[in-house]
Amino acid sequence: MLYTIDILGTIAFAISGVLVAFDKRMDLFGILIIAFVTSVGGGTLRDLLIGNTPVGWMKDITYTYVIIVSAIFAILFRSKLDYLRTSLLLFDTIGIGLYTLIGVEKGVNADLHPIICIALGTMTACFGGVLRDILCNEIPVIFRRETIYATACILGGISYFLLGGLPIEKNMVFVISGLVTIVIRLLAVRFKIALPNIYRDRG
């Protein structure tokens, strides 16, 4: 089940990479690399910072296959991807919910402070998109004032530790804190919720 969601997240991230690379008119190779980096970038940074090497995707070839197939699919059917927009948003959202928890768990296993664990979780979920935007020569979208994204991951990570202090089963902690990220993100998209505007005084 978890593995399935992980793969769905990988697919969603890969396709989002293809779409951005398209807009930049990259060649086939560039598109494939951006798809790859968007999918595995977050987990790679996390593994490097913790010292967990060779990094994850090098040890399980499945991710590579999934990304290549997703990218080819997205290239072939790109004119029809608009129909999939809602599904893609859902995959992406489930993906960040899960990626956050995977990152938090890796931090906990490395005996790191809860705040650092939450940072690792957020990084796992968000850094692939940051790398995608850097390689495409854009200011990363999650740093601009848009509907909240990373904040949903942070709140999911906080839930994990708050719930962990209560007498609840581990599995439930995992499910509920994952849902926190997912529900907050979906509500933010639905109701266009952003972080408070701190630039009001500048007009």
Added chain:
Amino acid sequence: MLYTIDILGTIAFAISGVLVAFDKRMDLFGILIIAFVTSVGGGTLRDLLIGNTPVGWMKDITYTYVIIVSAIFAILFRSKLDYLRTSLLLFDTIGIGLYTLIGVEKGVNADLHPIICIALGTMTACFGGVLRDILCNEIPVIFRRETIYATACILGGISYFLLGGLPIEKNMVFVISGLVTIVIRLLAVRFKIALPNIYRDRG
């Protein structure tokens, strides 16, 4: 004492990150990340290259607290930061003096060649700013022709090894070579000293 200076440097770097992120109109989350990256980016790259993982800031939560508080302070009082410009420059300068030595020492402890150690020291001092500029989609300021900055770190690192060959106490070596970086940097700012212009022939 050293720890105090380290924290002052962290504060100065964090605030410099906030100021750049402001100019790019990033949201609260983006500002916080840029503050963080500017502060710990140099040490993180150094630790990754040496293989010292989990990297430093993950093992001492103080840095995270200091950066968050500095960033919130800078956001709240940003209209008044101009009054602090001189203090900020001083913190930043003391910061790079110290960061350089910390990086050099880590290289020495890993048995690396003096030139590599100096590179590690300069990286520790300067790479946070480079990352800040990349994430903000700018050519890193230290690569452009401005008053010297990285060069001050390199000279501080060289002093460390030159003095190390003399019959001087370790502490004094540390203090003097730190001062070399700091004094050169302050003189460069005061007298607008830059590296030689190699573009003269192009007008």
Added chain:
Amino acid sequence: MLYTIDILGTIAFAISGVLVAFDKRMDLFGILIIAFVTSVGGGTLRDLLIGNTPVGWMKDITYTYVIIVSAIFAILFRSKLDYLRTSLLLFDTIGIGLYTLIGVEKGVNADLHPIICIALGTMTACFGGVLRDILCNEIPVIFRRETIYATACILGGISYFLLGGLPIEKNMVFVISGLVTIVIRLLAVRFKIALPNIYRDRG
């Protein structure tokens, strides 16, 4: 012999970095860093991902000397570098042929899947140029639609594994698969071969 080619590749990459940094009017320090990053960036990423730290160039000071001397040379004689354009292309091409194989071998030694090994080889050959372009605030040239480059590395890597399955001496496998990369790259430059254009439908 291999070491000689490795050094020639390092020189070619360093000079290519200097040329790009020049166009961006960086100062001396910036130019040196770009030269360095272009030369060692690919191998550094590979070593970090595998967990081979301290990374390669930190353990053999020769690379640092070669890069510094090449950069100074390129700065002094930059107006005459046009005469060297063909030699530079040749060095660069031999360089990526060799770097690919070095990366593939490191992956094999770390018991990684052939596809991952080929990715490591391609990364070793190409990522220095990617970093160079990111630091210079450009979309990496190898992601744009130009004559094929990374694809030549991938094909060289594939040859390595195909030939490895045949009853051929290890040295011959090495030589032939290196030549595959080199010949494909040179043919691509000569006949302006690029990946298929996937944007035709957009005009």
